[in-house]
Structures are given as C-alpha cells and as structure tokens.
Amino acid sequence: MPTSSFPASGKRRSLLIATAGAAAAALTSPLRAFAQGYPERPITFICPWPAGGTADQSMRALCQVAARTLGQSIVVENKVGASGMIGTKAMASAKPDGYTIGQIPISVTRFSQLGTLQLDPLKDLTYLARTSGQTFGIAAPAESRFKSLQEVVAFAKANPGKLTYAHAGIGGATHVGMEEFALAAGIRFNNVPYKGGAEALQAVLGGHVDLLADSSSWAPHVEAGKLKLLATWGERRAARFKDAPTLKELGYSVVVDAPNGIGAPKGLDPAIAKKLRDAFRTAVASPEFKQVADKIDAPVLYLDGPDYEKYVAGIYQKETVLIDKLKLKELMKS
Known part of the structure; x- marks a missing residue:
C-alpha cells in the first residue's frame, strides 16, 4: 500500500544519513586526534637569517617561551641566503603538519612580485603571528x-x-x-x-x-x-638613541620597520594553527621576549594570525607601487 511505503522510505533515509555521518566521523576523528595530541615531537623553526643577527635573536627568544607553552622543544635552524627567501621557501615547501614553521620576512610581498621567490604569499602560507618590528x-x-x-x-x-x-x-x-x-x-x-x-x-x-x-x-x-x-628609519626616534634623527623629521618621507612574523606551510590543520597562535601570543607577551626586544631595539608589533594575514595583503599592494617607483626589477638585473 502507498501509505506503508512512506515510513520505510524514511527509515532508509535515516539509515543512509547515519551511515554517512559515521563515515565522516571515521575520516575526521584521526585528524582531530592528531591535532589534540600535537605536538608529540620537537618542532623545527626555520630562521632565514644568519645565527647571531637581530632577527635570529628575536626568533630564538620567542621559540624558547613558545616551547614551554607547547610542552615540546623548538629547534631553530638557520637557512640563509637570497635576502631571507631561501629559508622562507624551505618552510613553505615543508609538510603542513605543524612540525616545520618559521619566520616570514615581510619582504616576501616584494620578492614574490619580483619573481625571485616562487610562491604566492597571499595563498601559499599560513600566518600565525606578527611579532615585532626592527629599528633600521x-x-x-x-x-x-x-x-x-x-x-x-x-x-x-x-x-x-x-x-x-x-x-x-x-x-x-x-x-x-x-x-x-x-x-x-x-x-x-x-x-x-x-x-x-x-x-x-x-x-x-x-x-x-x-x-x-x-x-x-x-x-x-x-x-x-x-x-x-x-x-x-622609524616613525619616532629610537628610545636608546634619542640623539639620532629619523629620516622623516629630516624631511624624507621614508618609514621602514619591516615587522617580523611567524608562519607555516599552507594547509595546516586549523586546530594545530590555533595551538601555535596561542603559544606565540604568550611568547610575544613574555618578559623574556621584552628583554630581548629592548636589547635589539625591536618595537613589539603583535598581530594574531588572521589580522597578520590581512596586514600582509595590504603590504603586498603597497609593494606593487614601490616596485614600479624604485624600478626594482631593473635594479635586480644590474
């Protein structure tokens, strides 16, 4: 009878939905478990600058505090060359499992447009934190x-x-x-x-x-x-060097602070990204980092991952104009 077919159809639909839900849970539960257990081994942090420099000192201080928060060591590996782009490319090319992260120089927005860095900073990286600027x-x-x-x-x-x-x-x-x-x-x-x-x-x-x-x-x-x-080159005179004028106050409309940031390869599990973002937020706010930042005259310019990503997109547009204004493509060839 037609009336008896409707309940049977409803049962079949319920069974199909339940089966699909179970299959989805089976697929996602290993990923969830992986994220919950992260990190289970040491993390490699790629610094694209030589050991001992100001960027290296800054990143090592952050990694030391973040490691305590995460409960695993973070091993800093210096991969230098090509104005920081060799290390950045190595980090971006790594497996997006949270075990390889690194510093992102803001100049990725420039070198990607100049063709010397084969990645798209708007698509190929996961942004975790903007940390501090530099006093040039x-x-x-x-x-x-x-x-x-x-x-x-x-x-x-x-x-x-x-x-x-x-x-x-x-x-x-x-x-x-x-x-x-x-x-x-x-x-x-x-x-x-x-x-x-x-x-x-x-x-x-x-x-x-x-x-x-x-x-x-x-x-x-x-x-x-x-x-x-x-x-x-900052907006204001450096706290430790108040006798030195800024380019801006001398009449040259040039301000450069080049904020450092921390990122990972694209495709990083959002739950793992959240753990890393939280760990580096704590690290940036720590007394240990403040001590190093003051020592190397690095103004703290913290942004969380999503806001940092928006900042990079804005700088990318500014670099498009600067590349043309300074004829950088011609300079790179000379």
Whole structure:
C-alpha cells in the first residue's frame, strides 16, 4: 500500500544519513586526534637569517617561551641566503603538519612580485603571528668624515655613485629602504650586498664600505664609540638613541620597520594553527621576549594570525607601487 511505503522510505533515509555521518566521523576523528595530541615531537623553526643577527635573536627568544607553552622543544635552524627567501621557501615547501614553521620576512610581498621567490604569499602560507618590528638606521665608522646625514647627502649630490653602503641583500628591507631614501634625497649610492646584517656590519667596521644600512646590529658599536648613528628609519626616534634623527623629521618621507612574523606551510590543520597562535601570543607577551626586544631595539608589533594575514595583503599592494617607483626589477638585473 502507498501509505506503508512512506515510513520505510524514511527509515532508509535515516539509515543512509547515519551511515554517512559515521563515515565522516571515521575520516575526521584521526585528524582531530592528531591535532589534540600535537605536538608529540620537537618542532623545527626555520630562521632565514644568519645565527647571531637581530632577527635570529628575536626568533630564538620567542621559540624558547613558545616551547614551554607547547610542552615540546623548538629547534631553530638557520637557512640563509637570497635576502631571507631561501629559508622562507624551505618552510613553505615543508609538510603542513605543524612540525616545520618559521619566520616570514615581510619582504616576501616584494620578492614574490619580483619573481625571485616562487610562491604566492597571499595563498601559499599560513600566518600565525606578527611579532615585532626592527629599528633600521644608517651608521658610519667613528672616524668617518661624515658627522651628519646632511653631510652625506651633500657629498652624494656632488659625487653621484661614489659613496658605498653595505646591506643585507638586494631587494631586502635595508637595500630598498636606502634606495627609497636616495630617491627622496635626489642622490645615488653604490650599494654593496652581503648575506646578512652581521656580514654587512663587519664590512663597515673593517673600513671596506662607507656606510651601513641595517637593523640595530650597529647599536652596541654606536654605544662603544666605534660607529656613529646618522639617522633611524622609524616613525619616532629610537628610545636608546634619542640623539639620532629619523629620516622623516629630516624631511624624507621614508618609514621602514619591516615587522617580523611567524608562519607555516599552507594547509595546516586549523586546530594545530590555533595551538601555535596561542603559544606565540604568550611568547610575544613574555618578559623574556621584552628583554630581548629592548636589547635589539625591536618595537613589539603583535598581530594574531588572521589580522597578520590581512596586514600582509595590504603590504603586498603597497609593494606593487614601490616596485614600479624604485624600478626594482631593473635594479635586480644590474
């Protein structure tokens, strides 16, 4: 009878739904269990800069605190070269299981557009935390003829391309920041790239290059009287170096703080990403990190993963304009 077929059909539907639900649960429960048990072994953290530099010090301090929160050690591995892009690419190419994470230099937004980094920062990374910025500056040896940035500009105008400056790699924050300043000042430098800030610093201390453009690797040497700080690149003067003017107050509309961030490969389980985000939020707020950040003049600029991702998207658009303005593609080829 037609009336008796309806309950049977309903039963079959219920059975099918229940079976599908059980199948879905069987598929998702191992993933859920994996996320709940994470981390079960040490985590590798890829730092794309040389050991001992300011970025390396910053990341090691964060990893030490985050490891305590997670209950597993975090082993920092330095993979240097190509202005931080070798390490970034290695991290992005790793298995997205939460056991390989690393620092994301904000210059990924630039190098991906210049074609020297084969990944899309808007699609190929999982963003966990923006941590802190950097205090960049222009320094000269203590015995240098230049007593101020105004004297540097005057000499460079009279001698285009004669003054040399050391930086941490073509297309990186120190190179682009210095070229942006040169454009604003109407001068031309001769840039000398190195594998990182530590090497650039040694070149200037050794008298091989006229000027240093770097984050605060110069700080202890300025305090020791071996270098003089001519200008910094932030919105405000550096707390420890209040005598050094900013580029902005000297009349050059250039501000560079290049925030560091922490990320993972795309496809990371959201539950694992949440554990890592929470651990690094705690690490950024810790007294241990504040001590290191103050030591290396790194302003804390924390953003949680989703907000950090939005920030990167905004910087990506700004870099599109900057690449054209500074003719960076031509600079990369020269």
